[in-house]
Amino acid sequence: MTTHPTGTREDWLKARLDLLKAEKELTRRSDEMAQRRQALPWVKVDKAYRFETEDGPATLADLFRGRSQLLVYHYMFGPDYTAGCATCSTIADGFNGFAVHLAHHGVMLSAVSRAPLAKIQAYKKRMGWTFPWASSSGGDFNFDFNVSFTEAQQRDGGIEYNYQREPAWTAQGIGDTMTKRGEGPVAENADMTGTDVATYTRERPGMSAFVREDGVVYHTYSAFARGLDGLWGMYQWLDRAPLGRNESGTWWRRHDEYERQA
Template identity: 30%
Template sequence: MSSSAENGRKGGQPAMATPPVVSSQAWEAARQQLLVKEKALTRARDALAAERRRMPWMAVEKAYAFEGPAGKLSLLDLFDGRRQLIVYRAFFEPGVFGWPEHACRGCSMVADQVAHVAHLNARDTTLVFVSRAPQADIARLKAHMGWQMPWFTITDSFDADFGVDEWHGTNVFYRDGERVFRTYFINNRGDEQMGGTWNYLDMTPLGRQELWEDSPEGYPQTPTYKWWNWHDSYTADAPPDKKWVEVSDAGEAAFRKEHKE
């Protein structure tokens, strides 16, 4: 019997049917066997993201209005000058369990996982949360929970029109000048993966914008790793740091080798 099973019984819990304990050689062999499937999953995820970048777009013809810390904004304003916009509908409003001290537990879990938005901004992408709560309540909640993402108030039928009036969900939009297009939507268990920079970028029409990606002709792409920076050090149109380029060259070579296997 494994020690974990013994401890489970001593603690008054049912014994767990834990895996066998093996030698380091056998453990490494098992890891390598599983790694084959993990690599296949990674390739499949990359291929799915490439297909997502080729999804048809839907023109957004209706004007939508939101409230922000500085007043009224349009959907176009939420882009904050960038080409891509990711909008997560969080349930924080009267009638939601936890109001007014807290937002929905599930939506709060998503908010807790959101990475620093500077990395998305560096890829011409804006992430925002939207709810029906007034701005004063949103500001209080963000301060209490330590959340930093932009968060706006829905004032019209945006939530109903984009499938997030009765359940959470993430919509993706693209801006071409003054025109706005809906490019993707994900909800239910799909939202479990949201929060990380890569998962957000993978659902956008432009993707991660790195050279290795299978993207339509003419899409923006830069060398792998080179655009990465500390979240407080991104500057508009600045070339990659020379020292970081040197360090990342080795990583990029390993990346290319990995993708050939």
């Protein structure tokens, strides 16, 4: 027998209407947050960033592919990874479907990682993805947008991620809240990329938005960590499922690994 509260259809409808009021308020708040994001001041991008793409060398302006806006997903795929981050992969699984709609609305979506282009292309083929994915290998782009860090920064406490400074690396990991003393989701994800926790966490997830106006590129917005929850399509569905996210450890896998796991 279920341990969850049960009731009549009338009980359910009363509770559902109460919840609807809260949901509508959340929707209004979400609309307000979107407007505040769009009202942030634009910052001119002066540095000449270079990328490698399937079409050859590219500038940041080239990544727009003729559109006026560019959304970059900072995909965790470091030079030493043997495969892309499994968590980033679950987010990226949704990109193929809506990238075409964004492109027809003047918005280009592209992933960017520090892994060499050959590694990216091989992994992209494995996953069956078609969205643009550029390599920033050898450049400053990831470092300047606070999603990649050096070993020295990690060791000396010089990492500023998600608008706050992290404690220096210790034997237990980068802060107990992040690594749970070297165990838990971060360590499991590191293992799935063929790296250790230190190497894995020198890359971080994030997204950045850019706009191009009169030939000038501006940075308009960036988000990291839990700020990316809204981009994680499966979470939006799980939040509406009867048992919610119902998480125990790193339950997700790359989409081609579930059958292998079973």
